[in-house]
Amino acid sequence: MTMPFYVSPEQLMKDRADYARKGIARGRSVVLVAYADGIAFATENPSRALHKISEIYDRIGFAAVGKYNEFENLRVAGVRYADLKGYSYDRSDVNARGLANAYAQTLGTVFTTESKPLEVELVVAEVGADAAADQIYRLSYDGSVTDVHDHVVMGGRADELGAVVAEGWTPGLGLGDALALAVRALGWSEEGGEPRAIAPAQLEVAVLDRTRPRRTFRRVGGTELAGLLGTDDGEVR
């Protein structure tokens, strides 16, 4: 007797994972690089309003790749989670680990119980008093959490671009050097040729700056970004 509707659990999970991975790979990458005074986020994003990088709380930032409506929903949930926790306890009690766990449970539950997994990959980063206290958590579509250090790349060519960042990264980078490294990775060409030049106007850049009081998240753009990247004519080399 045949069982036409039987699909092995391995196959089911693999199909879902492939589906999610394909969705994520379509998006442009996001690069996170730790620098001397904090953590810098950069991605190629011509939109001024639809952000991939956002503030969650005083010391916590959020970056995502994948489907906008899905990660936007998770971002809002994260802001609500953090604000509610800070209001019930104290601002200092809100940390990235708790938020990463809440996201992991949500992603994991959706992956196993709903018909379609979330096509997103997230990073939750918390800037500490010094570089050793920084925390970066990377979350996958299936709810798995990785505690990463110093730098991370998400999106379609994550492994390839991650290698570029890993090669160029050193502890105690200045902000300008860190952003130049991130932008070089974002423009990395597959054929191994010259990195593609990306105009500052096409970039979405933000930092968690540990030297700022209370709210450490700050967007970097316009002339400040061009200045940091050391380009007067607006082209990154």
Add this chain to the structure above:
Amino acid sequence: MSDERSARLPHAFTTPGSSSFLDFVSSHAPHLLPGRRDGDFAAPAVPHATTIVALQVDGGVVMAGDRRATAGSMIAHREIEKVFPADELSAVGIAGTAGIAIELVRMFQLELEHYEKIEGTLLSLEGKANRLSTMIRGNLGLAMQGLAVVPLFAGYDVARATGRIFSYDVTGGRYEERDHHSVGSGSVFARGALKKLWRPGLSPADGVRVAVEALYDAADDDSATGGPDAVRRIWPVVASVTAAGYVRVADDDLDPVVAAILADRADRLGGPRA
């Protein structure tokens, strides 16, 4: 439902639509709302915060509050702070039941920050003033039992490039004030001083002086308002809000202002002549 048992974030967190933290807490965790108390009771003698003054200056506003909290005829606290940054571009001062007022300010600060984070843009000054109005209205039940909170809200209006001041009543009524205003038990005396000393185009530094003079006059005649405490070196909380943002005047910068006022008043008890 599998969702109820799973550890994922509850649906209230992922429901799209509202940028208001107040609305979110009201639906998800109403027990955390300020002033949400059950039962019918008479208000005991709990700490009350007293006088707040605010005045328009060139390019913004100055707000100041004394440092005394009273419970009945006793001094409950000598250095309570009653002027807070609501966000980068506005300040809120509180008079009335201290416990509820401070909780309300915390919620108000979070409401503005929450909106800013979710929407990616600041609320207009009118929008902020209206949100505060809604919160005061939510406290009406307690106000009727004697636990009223009356805030004073002032900020820099980016669209109009000027400072603006809003006052409230216990029912949440919101009134825009021209030039200057004061609330709290010593407000009658402070307002008299403000009327004589305020003039258009006051510089922020002169505005600080006028605010401290007004609080001095309030403390002179109102037992619930504390004057500058030169022995303990407790000065009023004075803040200015301009296009550059909320800045609290440091105690070191208030030293010469208070010293000058005390010296002048030794010569002339009524203070400066208008």
